[in-house]
Amino acid sequence: xxxxxxxxxxASSRDPAVGLKAVRALxxxxxxxxxxxxxxxxxxxxxxxxxxxxxxxxxxAVHKKYAGGRGPLRRRD
Amino acid sequence: xxxRFTSEARAAVVGAQQEARRLGAERIGTEYxxxxxxxxxxxxxAVLTGHGLTRDAVAAAIVAHTGGDELDAEALSTLGIDxxxxxxxxEEVFGPGALGARPRPKRGHIPFTPRAKKVLELSLREALxxxxxxxxxxxxxxxxxxxxxxxxxxxxxxxGIDPQxxxxxxxxALGS
Numbered sequence: 001x002x003x004x005x006x007x008x009x010x011a012s013s014r015d016p017a018v019g020l021k022a023v024r025a026l027x028x029x030x031x032x033x034x035x036x037x038x039x040x041x042x043x044x045x046x047x048x049x050x051x052x053x054x055x056x057x058x059x060x061a062v063h064k065k066y067a068g069g070r071g072p073l074r075r076r077d
Numbered sequence: 078x079x080x081r082f083t084s085e086a087r088a089a090v091v092g093a094q095q096e097a098r099r100l101g102a103e104r105i106g107t108e109y110x111x112x113x114x115x116x117x118x119x120x121x122x123a124v125l126t127g128h129g130l131t132r133d134a135v136a137a138a139i140v141a142h143t144g145g146d147e148l149d150a151e152a153l154s155t156l157g158i159d160x161x162x163x164x165x166x167x168e169e170v171f172g173p174g175a176l177g178a179r180p181r182p183k184r185g186h187i188p189f190t191p192r193a194k195k196v197l198e199l200s201l202r203e204a205l206x207x208x209x210x211x212x213x214x215x216x217x218x219x220x221x222x223x224x225x226x227x228x229x230x231x232x233x234x235x236x237g238i239d240p241q242x243x244x245x246x247x248x249x250a251l252g253s
Binding site: 018021032036 | 148149152153155156158160163167171175176
């Protein structure tokens, strides 16, 4: 993995295709992590307000994004 | 509401579910409703097809737009992020598979996105506005246009299709 990283950065760090793909992959990873953490927080009984505050977004934003989901995320405050 | 759907409308919704499952989606968005509509034989599908919307073209657009949801270990490695390390850290806390591999869609139920639900609600409103007691696949198409956002609309936009013209043609095809 480290080898891959070195090779890729050295060979094509200025290549937009590499950079853009990396950004997209990072965003996908962030989305997964966020969903996981929000779900966990809801399981732990956190309110949308509390979650939103730590994520640095509005309560509406986090509620809109996750409240329609499955399982425990569907609970309302 | 579902009891008001014509058999074509139901088939379009079922088709949307099948397409979502086939393409490995976690949720049924507007784009899958569009695919479901294109699989029907009626006048609404004919209007859509007349604008160059084919099942394959839309499916390809969906894959192009949503393919980035896959976790790309190689792309992350160019930033020095070791996806395997992230994965094992996360799994230590939340258990195996927490980060996915996106959960394989269950056989039975893939939920609709809120936007797709809204489209179905709007299809009822379109039907009522046209004095129809039943909701046809054409009304769902009008609901898509009325809702006006989502990936389905992006596909239309990318193909240079004028929603207003499409709406007019759909209404005409629905015989109002």
